Amino acid sequence: MATTEPVIQVKDLTARYGDDTILDHVSFEVQEGEIFIILGGSGCGKSTLLKHVIGLMHPYSGEVLVEGEDIVQCGEIRFREILKKFGVLFQSGALFGSMTLAENILLPVEANTDLPKEAMETLIRMKLRLVHLAGYENHLPSELSGGMKKRAALARAMALNPRILFFDEPSAGLDPVSAAELDQLILKINRSLGTTMVIVTHDLASIFAVAQRVIMLDKRAKGIIAEGDPVHLRDHHPDPLVRQFFNREAEEKNG
Template identity: 65%
Template sequence: MWRGVLGGHGGPPLQRFLHVGRLAWAGTGARPYSDFCMLADYFYLPEEATLTAEQPEPIIRVEHLRAEFGDNLVFEDVSFQVNRGEIFVILGGSGCGKTTLLKHLVGLYRPTAGQVVVNGVDIVRQDPQQMYRMRVGTGMLFQAGALFGSMTLAENIALPLQKYTDLSRETIDLIVKMKLGLVNLSGYENHLPEEISGGMKKRAGLARAMALDPAILFFDEPSAGLDPISAVELDLLIKSLNAGLGTTMVIVTHELQSIFLIAHRIIMLDKQAKGIIAEGDPVYLKDHATDPIVRNFFNRQPMSA
């Protein structure tokens, strides 16, 4: 489906619209070295590459990541890859550094050593122009949504569009409406974040994270603090967006239900091991993991004291 969007020869109207939008943005990249040029650059994706990429193609590569905060060693040597288009789940018990790892992936933290390449951009070097490229190509949903409290939902979602595109107000409004529709929040344009529930805030945050149609979306505990039904709804939304738009999703969670529902592949972190203790398909790991910690986690067995 994702390739279809990029190919632009079909798909539902929404995707055709997106494709036209992309062309419009790419077509106006006339001002050299401006912000906008970089955006156009990003959207000018090599079509052949994506069309032929049937075999897994890594979009995030982490190699020998080491993270220390003062005396506190969180990761000793973490390496893994995320493939384009998959739902990749980072899981582990409380305090094992799931969120820390995520913050390393989006460049909020800088690793002590190692390499993190996201969407072809080396995060560790933090070259401003490169980082800019990477930011446009990624979105992140924070635990509580992190919507800006002084702005309405529409303004929140429009913010990245205003910053990174030269689209007219009307077009931006239309895109905002479409994004709100995607997350089932149609009609909430003029609500302030404080006027909606926690689950809705998360969905609005998701709409904002998706505003620029990023290639990668990061989620920090999407189901935390949601009732089981809202959590499942959000999971299904993530799943359908992944299937529809082909967005790569990197999700930090410890909810077993949502892992089995959505994850294509997982890695499991452990506090004692200071790194990854399992990697692969969750359903397979549930029955075949050799590490007792992994097996107990998947089967909801407490670690016997």
């Protein structure tokens, strides 16, 4: 990973729903080319934090900097330019069911580029081949398995060659084999393209398979209670709640 300025800097972010504070003065950084995971128990604010980092929600207070620019204060026109650096894989995949995979991938390309038709068709084939869906251009989402839908949604998220990919619970709804295949694809893209990745998940297998660094949120603390390598946190963190989170799979099997 590069040692330059962080790609993402979150500074003293406070998030509220009405009078209810969800996150209180949260700060962290994501380095270029890093696979960074946001994790924690149910209701701790993982998805809320992700929405703030992407710009879907504005914080009550604090800053969110992307390559040094504050996306909260930059203005609508500049924010739209910054958004082109992002690719987002939503939990549901969010593919349009009435459109083929090619048509789904075309949406961001047509909206943001002036590429000729032939170049767009080539781009679609490249993106589908990257996610191991070569030849599926004319298939509808309903004709695909759950894992294939997630990979198709990833192809669309990568349509504009984003600097940063965001994932919201990417393994949700997948069987263990499909989830593991998606993890391997995430690693492949990160290693081959150097794409920075920010992932929200509670799936232990995925966390240990792909994470280079994690932050753990806690509902009661309304913020970060642990940060670092997940294996080190599992084995050595002084807070028993943190160790329990990372060891829960073994406890469930033994229970």
